Amino acid sequence: MARVVVIGAGAMGLAAAHHAATLGHRVVVLEAGAKAGGMAAHFDLAGLSIERYYHFVCKSDRPTFELMAELGIADRMRWRATSMGYFTGGRLHRWGDPLALLRFPGLTAIEKLRYGLWALVCTRRDTWPALEHDSARRWIERWCGPSVYDKLWRNLFDLKFHDRADDISAAWIWTRIRRVGRSRRSPMQEELGYVEDGSETLVDALARAIEAAGGEIRLGEPALRVVTDGAAVEGVETRHGFHPADAVISTVPTPLVPALVPDLPAAWKARYEAIENIGVVCVVLKLKRSVSPHFWVNVVVPDLPIAGVIEFSNLRPTAETVVYVPYYMPPTHPLWARPDAAFVAEAVDCLRRINGAVGAGDVIAAEVGRLHHAQPVCPPGFAATIPPVETPIAGLQIADTCFYYPEDRGIAESVRLGRQMARAVADAPSERSGR
Known part of the structure; x- marks a missing residue:
């Protein structure tokens, strides 16, 4: 012992x-x-016990299921049909399934075909060692074209990794695509999980x-x-x-x-x-109304300072809407020291841009979490x-x-x-x- x-x-x-x-x-x-x-870890958001930083479960997360079984809480696992959106060009578009790709504006037919093939290969491959020495930008541009990277990915990488955006490992982004891509009940329906409570x-x-x-x-x-x-x-x-x-x-x-x-x-x-690590300032909001029907919305709008919105209540049902708005940045970034109230006000304004019906009057509660070491930089x-x-x-x-x-x-x-x-x-x- x-x-x-x-x-x-x-x-x-x-x-x-x-x-x-x-x-x-x-x-x-x-x-x-x-x-x-x-x-x-959880905190109290105006009477609701909720994670300070959002979590979700995918169907490939076998170690989680095994541990829950060992602990006698396997029956607390819940699955829910979810969806993803893209907010670009001033409009919210469904994303993440073949029909949504076909209907998505701004991509040519060839770009849609290349993107669909790339996403399919990402999901099906179990290993891809060549990606370890390639950058995500070069890899995406090689498969889908530079225009697709600019329209769908550049903003996401820039706002998450800042000056390191062009130097992120392709293997890292591939495993993220594969994990979510394999958490589906059908080609048309994503299904993610959460632990009850x-x-x-x-x-x-x-x-x-x-x-x-x-x-x-x-x-x-x-x-x-x-x-x-x-x-x-x-x-x-x-x-x-x-x-x-x-x-x-x-x-x-x-x-x-x-x-x-x-x-x-x-x-x-x-x-x-x-x-290296990137920090995160995570705004958590309890709202009177929903922002979108999607669990996750990627934001690709040059004058919006956020890369995404996670409407967590579209995964784990709660009495009111719960939304996470993460701001990734190095703790040395000038904006890191901004007051919590400034981040909350900006986040609410971003939500209003996505859904004009949402405003400051819909905020029931708001909290801001800051984590210095939130995301490793993986070149x-x-x-x-x-x-x-x-x-x-x-x-x-x-x-x-x-x-x-x-x-x-x-x-x-x-x-x-x-x-x-x-x-x-x-x-x-x-x-x-x-x-």
């Missing part, structure tokens, strides 16, 4: 702690925040399972330093004391790792520091830059959302990687257990 300290109580950290506890290890989870869940259902079930197995979750106790003897971990220091450990699993964002683990070799620190060749999960310090494993690559962020990948790290924890040798 090993003493395991998990740093971070997001979905990956909780999954790692659950599986480690199930394997018989003694587990302590350290979380800087006041709530467990990380990006899946939200992600908190899964987070709470994980917390109960960890504690039932003898583990401990310590909220409001950030890890200050992973202590080592130079060759192996000894424990984790917090402002409340020292937690001895035979194994440490860190799930904090990689840019924070060098300060957290000062004993890492310089070359390893440099690899973590080189991984071509990114896979080779990711350090191994197992570090040169014995007993220390490190991973965050960039380790999902080429898959995008999601609970399923958190669960998969958390299980992998838990299984890699070896029973502590007797001489270390007695420390």
